[in-house]
Amino acid sequence: MVARGARGEVLRSGGHGQLDAGLSSxxxxxxxxxxxxRSRRKSSxxxxxxxxxxxxxxxxxxxxxxxxxxGEQRYLKLSPKHPESNTAGMDIFVKFSxxxxxxxxxxxxxxxxxxxxxxxxxxKYLNSPLPDEIDENSIxxxxxxxxxxxxxxxxxxxxCNLLPKLHIVKVVAKKYHNFDIPKEMTGIWKxxxxxxSRDEFLNTCPSDKEVEIAYSDxxxxxx
Numbered sequence: 722m723v724a725r726g727a728r729g730e731v732l733r734s735g736g737h738g739q740l741d742a743g744l745s746s747x748x749x750x751x752x753x754x755x756x757x758x759r760s761r762r763k764s765s766x767x768x769x770x771x772x773x774x775x776x777x778x779x780x781x782x783x784x785x786x787x788x789x790x791x792g793e794q795r796y797l798k799l800s801p802k803h804p805e806s807n808t809a810g811m812d813i814f815v816k817f818s819x820x821x822x823x824x825x826x827x828x829x830x831x832x833x834x835x836x837x838x839x840x841x842x843x844x845k846y847l848n849s850p851l852p853d854e855i856d857e858n859s860i861x862x863x864x865x866x867x868x869x870x871x872x873x874x875x876x877x878x879x880x881c882n883l884l885p886k887l888h889i890v891k892v893v894a895k896k897y898h899n900f901d902i903p904k905e906m907t908g909i910w911k912x913x914x915x916x917x918s919r920d921e922f923l924n925t926c927p928s929d930k931e932v933e934i935a936y937s938d939x940x941x942x943x944x
Contacts, residue, residue: 801872803851806879809871810843814886820900821893821939829941833900836890840906847871847908866908869915876921884916885926892929893936 894900
């Protein structure tokens, strides 16, 4: 994942929350501050190889500044406040990869169930109120979370890792396996809908067509 500073500085993260200066920014470009529409790259064999080698699809996130005491500017922390947000959905892409790479028809049902279980786990987390959403003095308990993203209403590094993967799962599983994320998983669909409304996601997320081309060998298992 790549996070960009307000003046163009590039800060990199190796995943959920830990910064790593050694990772490449090849798959992350643009930021929320960009006013130009994202240009579509032409599909080619080289672009297909690039996506297939991207075990960690990622997005770029513009890092806002806050003014500390004395007028000094500093970056806002992008690490999640709640540790559980770091690992939410972390096994979805593994189960998805096993599902789409499978070529044995008899194993397809079990692999699909494994993928559904991981999606259900994420959906439950997204629908469950976070501690800071619960008012201990309230008579009526909160049953469902109203937050937009994993850890609250703002993007964090955890979202930069998970959202691109979830987008690929949605597109590829539907295209090549006729698998839809169930509409009953309201937490996931609300999460995706909120992400699609954010420039930092739209400006760095490949189009559906690009994803389909990159995963064109993810066909249904044959007899």
